[in-house]
Structure formats: C-alpha cells, structure tokens
Amino acid sequence: xxxxLREIVERHHLLASKALGQNFLLDGNxxxxxxxxxxxxxxxxxFGGCNLCEIGPGPGGLTRAALAEEPASMTVIEMDSRCIAxxxxxxxETDIPFRIINGDALKFDLVREIEAPxxxxxxxxxNVSVPLLTGWLKQAANYQAMTLMFQKEVAERIVAPTRCxxxxxxxVLSQLTCTMSKLxxxxxxxxxxxxxxxxxxxxxxxxxxxxxxxxxxKVEKLTSLAFGQRRxxxxxxxxxxxxxxxxxxxxxxxxxxxxxxxxxEAFLQLADCL
Ligand code: SAM
Numbered sequence: 001x002x003x004x005l006r007e008i009v010e011r012h013h014l015l016a017s018k019a020l021g022q023n024f025l026l027d028g029n030x031x032x033x034x035x036x037x038x039x040x041x042x043x044x045x046x047f048g049g050c051n052l053c054e055i056g057p058g059p060g061g062l063t064r065a066a067l068a069e070e071p072a073s074m075t076v077i078e079m080d081s082r083c084i085a086x087x088x089x090x091x092x093e094t095d096i097p098f099r100i101i102n103g104d105a106l107k108f109d110l111v112r113e114i115e116a117p118x119x120x121x122x123x124x125x126x127n128v129s130v131p132l133l134t135g136w137l138k139q140a141a142n143y144q145a146m147t148l149m150f151q152k153e154v155a156e157r158i159v160a161p162t163r164c165x166x167x168x169x170x171x172v173l174s175q176l177t178c179t180m181s182k183l184x185x186x187x188x189x190x191x192x193x194x195x196x197x198x199x200x201x202x203x204x205x206x207x208x209x210x211x212x213x214x215x216x217x218k219v220e221k222l223t224s225l226a227f228g229q230r231r232x233x234x235x236x237x238x239x240x241x242x243x244x245x246x247x248x249x250x251x252x253x254x255x256x257x258x259x260x261x262x263x264x265e266a267f268l269q270l271a272d273c274l
Contacts, residue, residue, distance in 0.1 A: 005024075005059050005060070008086055009024065009059050009192075012082055012086055016192070020079060021126045021128070022080070025062060026192050028061065028065065030061075031061040031062045033184065034062065034149070034183065034184060035065040037201070041181050042144075046070050048071070050071050051072050052073070052074050052119050052121060053118060053121075054066065054076045054120075054122055055076075055105045055120065055121075055122040056124065057078050057083060058080070060090050062122075063090060067090075071096060071119075072096075076098075076101065077105045081102055105128075106128060106131060110139075116142065117144050118142065120145075120147070120148065121146075121148070123199075126154075130170065133158075133170070134170075134173060137178065138213050140177040140204070140206040141177075146203070146204040147202075147204075150199065150202060153166075154170070155200035155202050158171060159174075159202070162261065163260055168259075169223040171264070172219060172223050173219065173220065176210075177207060177216070179204075180202050180204055181202070183202065184201050185200045185201075186201070215271060219268055219271040222271045223267055225238060225241070226238065226262075226267075227260075233257065234259070235255035243273050243274075244270055248270065251266070253270075
C-alpha cells in the first residue's frame with residue numbers, strides 16, 4: 001500500500017457519516033487479526049480459490065487484509081460514493097479480479113452476484129446488520145463461511161442459548177443454519193470515530209444440513225409470533241393458530257412453556273405445520 005489508511009481518509013475527505021453507520025477500522029494490525037482468526041477457525045491457510053464479497057468496505061482496511069490472503073476474486077458493495085473512489089484506487093493496486101458495486105447491499109441477491117465457492121466478510125453498518133444477516137442466513141448453505149462484525153449486544157443475541165434473556169428470533173435462525181464462533185471483541189477505541197458500544201466479530205459456518213428457505217421463512221413467522229409476546233405462555237402467544245397448539249401437544253411441548261424455553265429444533269418442527 002502506498003499510503004496509510006488515515007492519509008487515504010484525509011485525501012478523500014471521508015468524514016464519517018452516522019446515517020451510513022460508518023465507524024472505520026484504520027489499524028492494519030486489527031484488520032489482519034480479524035482475517036487471521038477467521039482463517040484459523042475455518043482451518044484454512046488462505047482465501048485461495050474462494051470468491052470473497054465484502055459489504056461496506058469503507059476506506060478499505062478489511063478489504064486490504066482480505067486481499068493479502070489471495071482470494072480468487074473480490075466483490076465489494078458500498079453505498080457511499082466517496083468510498084467507491086477509494087475502491088477504484090485499490091482496484092488499480094491489486095492483480096486479484098476486483099468488482100466494485102455502488103449500491104445498497106439489502107437490494108442484492110449475493111448468491112446470484114457471486115460465484116461459488118463464496119464467503120462474506122464485513123464490519124457491518126450497525127443500523128442494517130440484522131436485516132442483512134437474516135437474508136444471508138436464509139441462504140446459508142450457499143456460503144462457505146461469513147465473517148461478520150456486529151455490535152456486541154447483537155452478537156450475544158446470535159449465540160444466546162435457550163432460556164437465556166438474549167435468546168430470541170435471531171438466535172433461532174442463526175443456530176438452525178450455522179455454527180458460530182466469536183472471534184474477537186473490540187473496544188470503541190479501535191474505530192474512527194469511536195462508537196459508544198463494543199463490537200464482536202462472529203464467524204458463521206453453515207451446518208451440513210441447512211433447512212431450505214421456505215421452512216426458514218415459516219420459522220421466522222413463528223418466532224415473530226412467539227417472541228412478540230415472550231413473557232406469555234405458548235397457549236396464549238400461539239392461540240391464533242390452533243394447529244400449532246396441537247403439534248406442541250404431539251411433540252411433548254408444555255403449553256405453559258414460554259418461547260425462550262423452546263430449542264431451535266422445536267421451532268423448526270412447529271414451523272413445518274404452518
Ligand atoms: N469496512 C470498513 C471498515 O471496517 O473500516 C467500513 C465499515 S463501516 C462500519 C460500514 C460501511 O458500510 C460504511 O462504509 C458504509 O458506507 C457502508 N454501508 C452502510 N449501509 C450500507 C448498505 N446498505 N449497503 C452497502 N454498504 C453500506
């Protein structure tokens with residue numbers, strides 16, 4: 001790299017936008033560490049042979065660390081046109097096929113855009129991290145892995161076990177589709193500007209058998225119903241769907257239980273009768 005990331009940010013007058021959830025990682029030691037931890041946890045030596053996609057590359061700290069691990073190709077999707085100018089410069093510096101998309105990641109079907117085998121990486125814009133993750137989880141079987149940074153509270157919800165206060169819709173969908181590992185927790189000082197919150201990087205590796213999108217859409221409908229009134233007993237929260245109450249009885253779930261007491265697999269079994 002010819003310039004430090006701080007110089008690049010200054011040269012492009014990249015004043016962080018709160019609306020776009022911009023908290024940049026400008027320290028190469030941290031971005032390299034995130035990538036190294038992800039590779040190590042996946043048991044691979046590099047991204048060789050894999051098509052990588054990064055959401056919200058910003059000034060490109062994580063992008064550079066990922067390119068150093070020689071993916072077969074890199075696609076970046078970024079909403080901020082100031083960052084697109086930085087990506088155009090980076091594209092000139094690398095020999096790796098590099099595709100730049102200026103747009104809203106929520107509007108892209110990444111499985112169509114990126115050839116397999118594919119992986120996702122992102123220091124996610126916090127304001128859209130949950131809708132982005134939910135969409136990707138419904139297609140989890142199509143990814144080798146996803147290395148994603150969230151605000152700590154969201155990461156806790158993703159990995160929360162049954163009966164824990166953080167256990168909810170996101171835990172059920174994540175745990176039905178993937179195995180998760182927390183890779184590293186970062187304090188606010190690691191970012192420019194510093195957010196008020198801590199952040200956690202989570203690695204998602206899809207399970208061997210991932211329920212299909214149709215079943216997962218039903219799980220989402222069911223968890224929204226059940227966790228929408230999480231303090232209520234199932235006989236109350238599911239009363240608008242009598243077939244669910246019958247299924248609970250069939251598979252030995254007490255109607256006096258609350259949503260947070262049901263493991264992810266029970267939600268899948270129940271969703272199948274919607
Ligand atoms: N990857 C950079 C880093 O680690 O320094 C930037 C991370 S910053 C937390 C989130 C990035 O996502 C910003 O560059 C922002 O412009 C971009 N972004 C925000 N909303 C987006 C969206 N809907 N689609 C694509 N990019 C988005």
